Amino acid sequence: MAIVPVVLQNFPLLRDVPAEALARLAATMMDRSYARRGVVIPKGDPGSVLGFLIEGRLQGVDFTVDGREVGLYFVEPNDYFGELSVIDGLPCPEFVIAVGRSRVATLGREEARRLLSSTPAVAQRLTERLAQRLRLVAAQRTLLSVPNPTQRVCAQLLQLCVKVSETTAVITFAPTHQEIAIMINTSRETVTRVFQVLQSNGVLKRDGQQWLVLDLRYLREVSEGRAEPPRTP
Numbered sequence: 268m269a270i271v272p273v274v275l276q277n278f279p280l281l282r283d284v285p286a287e288a289l290a291r292l293a294a295t296m297m298d299r300s301y302a303r304r305g306v307v308i309p310k311g312d313p314g315s316v317l318g319f320l321i322e323g324r325l326q327g328v329d330f331t332v333d334g335r336e337v338g339l340y341f342v343e344p345n346d347y348f349g350e351l352s353v354i355d356g357l358p359c360p361e362f363v364i365a366v367g368r369s370r371v372a373t374l375g376r377e378e379a380r381r382l383l384s385s386t387p388a389v390a391q392r393l394t395e396r397l398a399q400r401l402r403l404v405a406a407q408r409t410l411l412s413v414p415n416p417t418q419r420v421c422a423q424l425l426q427l428c429v430k431v432s433e434t435t436a437v438i439t440f441a442p443t444h445q446e447i448a449i450m451i452n453t454s455r456e457t458v459t460r461v462f463q464v465l466q467s468n469g470v471l472k473r474d475g476q477q478w479l480v481l482d483l484r485y486l487r488e489v490s491e492g493r494a495e496p497p498r499t500p
Contacts, residue, residue: 269293269294269296269297269298270293270296270297270298270372271293272286272289272290272292272293274293274321274372275289275292275293275319275372276289277321277345278319278345278346278347279345279392280319280347280389280392280393281389283386283388283389284382284386284389288382288385288386292374292378292382295374295375295378296319296372296373296374297372297373298321298370298371298372299370299371299372299373300368300369300370300371301323301365301368301369301370301371302365302368303365303366303367303368304364304365305364305365305369306362306363306364307325307363307364307365307369307371308348308349308359308362308363309359309362310329310358310359310360310361310362311358311359312352312358312359313358314376315349315352315353315356315359315375315376315379316349316352316353316373316374316375316376316379317347317348317349317350317353317373317374317376317379318342318347318348318349318363318371318372318373318374319345319346319347319371319372319373319374320342320343320344320345320346320347320348320369320370320371321344321345321370321371321372322344322368322369322370323344323365323366323367323368323369323370323371324341324342324343324344324365324366324367324369324440325341325342325348325363325364325365325366325369325371326338326339326340326341326342326363326364326366326446327339327340327341327342327348327361327362327363328361328362328363328364328449329360329361329362335449335452336449337449337450337452338446338447338449338450339361339404339407339450340400340403341366341440341442342363343440348363349363349373350393350396350397351397352376353376353379353380354393354397356376366446403426406426407426407450410422410423410426410451411451411452413492415496416451416453416457416461417457417461417489417496418489418490418492418496419451419452419453420447420451420453420457420458420461420462421461421465421486421489421490421496422451422490423447423450423451424438424447424471424478424480424486424490425483425486425487425490427442428480428483428486430483432483433483433484434481434482434483434484435479435480435481435482435483436479436480436483437474437477437478437479437480438477438478438480439476439477440476440477441473441476441477441478444458444459444462445458464498465486468482469481469482470482470485470486
């Protein structure tokens, strides 16, 4: 199904694209819905596309040599994905799956590359995003080297935080315990136990679809090894 141009106006990546060019882009894009756990892009897919998430939530995942699922990153509404393969023309290095029911628009590689060459502001944003993702990957590798799983949970939560004040933060579109587990190579049961302790100690509080972090300093001290990790049952 074709995309209505006004939908694309919600994407920060495209905010400097003129209305006429945006309409031309929309005419070449495809709109598709995916059920939960549906594969949006399979690993190794040679058909490079720049994807735009209209509704729902996606996650980049891969598998270790022993078959364990590893969560790499999330894609939230009005965000995009697939840019690496658009740039280098190589197959997608991971699976992109729908965490919940999701709606995605895709732009072919050649059209996406023409967009980058014709709109420098779009190319600049995409380049900055790639740099940010490289930094996150480096931080995630460091996190995975921490031997204590409770400490890894706290460190992962800290990476997901949006700071509100010196002592509080919020985690919007909160991942499930299973999604966090595959990001830090531990079990869902371990993540659940850590969450229960953090809630009982007044560090975390559920608020609808998000988590409120009420003691950001404690979470940081545990993640950095400067405070004793909370004891889990």
